[in-house]
Amino acid sequence: MTAISNDKENKNKTLEERIISEKNKLFLFIKERNEYIRSLPETEKKAFITSIQKIKESKGKIERLLVKKELKRGIDDLIFSFEDLPLFGKEYWFMKFTTDDGSRRQFFLTFGRSAGDTEVNGRYVENSKITNDKTDGYFVSWAYDEMKIKLTDDLGVIEVKDDRVTCSNKDLKADFYGSFPKYVLDISSNGKKVCCVDIREPEDNNYNSEVAENFRGLFGYRLASLYFDFEGLLFDKNFSGKCYAQKVIVIGPFIPWKWSRIIFMNGSILTYYIPNIEIGGLEYEIRNFMEFYDAETRKLHRFKKAKVHEYPLGKGDKRWVITAEEGKVFMVMKSYCKESFSFMNNFNFSYIENLVDVVDFQIEIEGKFITLKETGSGLGMVEDTSGFGI
Incomplete structure (x- = not known):
């Protein structure tokens, strides 16, 4: 069962009422934002104000985002899609796998992108457009298996197509695909399998997934989370337990x-x-x-x-x-x-x-x-x- 976080009263609101509600949230956000800016050191205050002024350039994207959140897209629609990110927008996939065999084995996979240029771990990541279902981003994967193993920490290419999201670079390729409630994560390095797991709904389907969102004015987030079980191989050894797979869109x-x-x-x-x-x-x-x-x-x-x-x-x-x-x-x-x-x-x-x-x-x-x-x-x-x- 998929839980959707939202106020029940919003289901019955007319479009006019929703617009008024969003406007009121925006006014409250502006007041809170101004109070927060006044508390910042002078250097950070100037940079923050400059960035806020640029938000007008993304007015159309933000309006589309606010409309989309009323559609209550399902988990798969959120996981297997790119968002048209406005200013301050960030989009990333995060997956965490924890064993249930009594050892300390854990595995992590993260990749994503942002609407603006940024520097991640000393590497410059340019804001790039989506072309042929692909875009540039950043790719990190590491594990603990009796010792720390770093698989990749570098730029990567993200592709979303046909219920599949793929991130790859010179070190690693990660494929996540399927449809609720069954998925597969397949990771390889130079053609050799690193990790391959089947991800499935746990027995208690009352605690397995979530679609949540929280917007205050123009800033907020939307996410889809899977609290699933998994079973497969990690470094050619059996690997099973609980996983946490998440797609997050942050505006702010x-x-x-x-x-x-x-x-x-x-x-x-x-x-x-x-x-x-x-x-x-x-x-x-x-x-x-x-x-x-x-x-x-x-x-x-x-x-x-x-x-x-x-x-x-x-x-x-x-x-x-x-x-x-x-x-x-x-x-x-x-x-x-x-x-x-x-x-x-x-x-x-x-x-x-x-x-x-x-x-x-x-x-x-x-x-x-x-x-x-x-x-x-x-x-x-x-x-x-x-x-x-x-």
């Missing part, structure tokens, strides 16, 4: 966030997402979201007031202590591998993928306590971000 700047997705041996999953703005060394939360899927009862539980405390360890490793609702959730994670990314376009934005083990865990649900004894060991990723990126 990158601001810092805290995100993690942890997979437990019994199939339970804990996720949190906390976007925030840094001003004068202080963080201000925009949203606070945490949920726990209990595989034993097949129920999804949501928690408020999630807090993330980070502590450095030796050799660049870190430890995180996660709590929510005054102790109802308590989790300690420790990193064992990481991959860093940097984005430069007027501002600097840093993004780090940390692979983590769960050291301690306890969660209270309906008066019952669940610990690692019930869930088994936990494994996943913690994302660290900082800075600001247009």
Whole structure:
């Protein structure tokens, strides 16, 4: 079953009512934007204002995007398509595979593009047009299999055609194809298979996918996410577990966030997402979201007031202590591998993928306590971000 995030009242709104609603959101956004700009350092303030003024050039693209979001396109329509990106637009595919065999094996694939020129990990990426269903972008893939293995980190060509999205460069070629609820990811290097997995709907089809969107005025995002199971081969060895495949369209700047997705041996999953703005060394939360899927009862539980405390360890490793609702959730994670990314376009934005083990865990649900004894060991990723990126 596919869940679509949207206000129920919007279904019955007339076109005129939707236009008025969007206009009101825009006025509120302008007010909040101006307050945010005033808080920036002078250099960043000037660059931000200059970029905002250019938004008039993308007026038509933004209007088309706002209309498209009312059509509620399905997951496949979103995954297997290019968006006509306006100013500040970004479009990327992100896939994360975590094993269920008790080892620390994980695999990652990310590729995407933006509406403007940018620099990723020291490589200049030009804004390019879509020609013959292809466009230029950036391509990153890496894995942990008893050691860190970096497969590619370079420019790539993205092609979307006939329910298939492909990204390739001199190092690697990745094919993702199929239709809901069955997909295949096929990755090769110089003709040799690196990873090939069948991706399928989990047994509990109440927690398998999502189409979500959130626009405030001209800025916002739309995404399609698959919370699926997978089985296949990685480096010629059996590889199975839980995967998270996502297509995201972002219209607006990158601001810092805290995100993690942890997979437990019994199939339970804990996720949190906390976007925030840094001003004068202080963080201000925009949203606070945490949920726990209990595989034993097949129920999804949501928690408020999630807090993330980070502590450095030796050799660049870190430890995180996660709590929510005054102790109802308590989790300690420790990193064992990481991959860093940097984005430069007027501002600097840093993004780090940390692979983590769960050291301690306890969660209270309906008066019952669940610990690692019930869930088994936990494994996943913690994302660290900082800075600001247009």
